[in-house]
Amino acid sequence: MSDVLFHTLSADGEKPAxxxxxxxxxxxxxxxxxxxxxxxxxSDMAGSKAEMLFEAAREKGVGCLLLDYSGCGASDxxxxxxxxxxxxxxxxxxxEALVPGPVVxxxxxMGGWLMLLVAxxxxxxxxxxxxxxxxxxxxxxxxxxxxxKGELIAGRTIFEPNPYGPEPTPTHARFWADGEHNRLLDAxxxxxxxxxxxxxxxxxxxxWEISLRLSVTLRSDAVQLCLVKDGDHRLSRPVDLALIxxxxxxxxxxxx
Numbered sequence: 001m002s003d004v005l006f007h008t009l010s011a012d013g014e015k016p017a018x019x020x021x022x023x024x025x026x027x028x029x030x031x032x033x034x035x036x037x038x039x040x041x042x043s044d045m046a047g048s049k050a051e052m053l054f055e056a057a058r059e060k061g062v063g064c065l066l067l068d069y070s071g072c073g074a075s076d077x078x079x080x081x082x083x084x085x086x087x088x089x090x091x092x093x094x095x096e097a098l099v100p101g102p103v104v105x106x107x108x109x110m111g112g113w114l115m116l117l118v119a120x121x122x123x124x125x126x127x128x129x130x131x132x133x134x135x136x137x138x139x140x141x142x143x144x145x146x147x148x149k150g151e152l153i154a155g156r157t158i159f160e161p162n163p164y165g166p167e168p169t170p171t172h173a174r175f176w177a178d179g180e181h182n183r184l185l186d187a188x189x190x191x192x193x194x195x196x197x198x199x200x201x202x203x204x205x206x207x208w209e210i211s212l213r214l215s216v217t218l219r220s221d222a223v224q225l226c227l228v229k230d231g232d233h234r235l236s237r238p239v240d241l242a243l244i245x246x247x248x249x250x251x252x253x254x255x256x
Contacts, residue, residue: 004023005022007020009090018070018075020067020090021068021073022067025057025058026063027063027101028062032061033063033103033104033253034099034104035057035248036091036099036103036105037050037054037064037065037106037107037111038067038108039068040111042169043072047108049241052245053066053244056248060256062249067094069082079172083179084175084179084182085178085181086178102128103127103128104130104248105129109134111133113135115131116135116184120190128194129195129196129251130191130196130251131248132197133244134198134199134200134203134235135197135206136206140180143206152177155173157171157172163204164234185210185213185214188217191220194223194251195223195224196223196247197211198226198235199227200228200232202230203231204232208227211225211227224247228243
């Protein structure tokens with residue numbers, strides 16, 4: 001990825017300056033939307049869904065912004081310092097600095113939770129639509145056992161087997177506590193833009209019922225829930241990527 005850019009967030013109080021890695025292709029004109037892809041937990045902008053969306057945007061003349069959260073991928077920082085609040089600030093700062101026009105937010109797994117938090121913070125005229133891919137809002141509440149929550153409440157890091165790599169997946173107490181303060185599914189989510197939620201029904205990491213619950217909790221009436229009966233959590237098969245491409249471009253007002 002020779003077109004990686006770096007954007008520095010200035011130091012703010014106790015937060016040191018952060019250099020964030022991203023990739024940007026601008027829209028063909030200022031009225032077209034920019035797709036902003038938010039990767040999942042411990043993921044980065046080099047994944048197959050991100051790459052596919054970037055190339056689709058280039059082909060169709062819409063914009064696309066890919067990014068690595070601090071502590072992830074090519075961005076500076078320590079993953080242990082990462083929280084939803086911190087990463088939401090980073091996404092908002094990148095959008096403000098790099099994307100003057102409207103945006104479509106696309107979030108994968110944890111990125112689907114972050115997508116909602118970013119959407120709620122954006123001006124209403126900035127947001128065209130949102131798309132969750134196996135979205136995992138509130139997973140600090142439903143994704144851990146009571147014993148694991150006890151460890152996290154006590155300030156200890158827990159480790160779980162990682163099905164996608166050799167190293168175990170950590171959850172740090174700071175991330176978990178911040179997530180608990182950012183839960184959304186217990187009340188109406190005041191978003192009125194078009195929404196697409198795609199979820200595999202063979203997802204072993206995020207139950208597809210979470211997307212169903214999210215579809216009910218969102219205030220918007222323009223919500224499409226697409227269940228892929230044989231789809232897993234990653235939704236990275238060619239047929240899955242083609243579906244995601246088509247629906248993402250449709251939110252941006254472009255035929256696939």
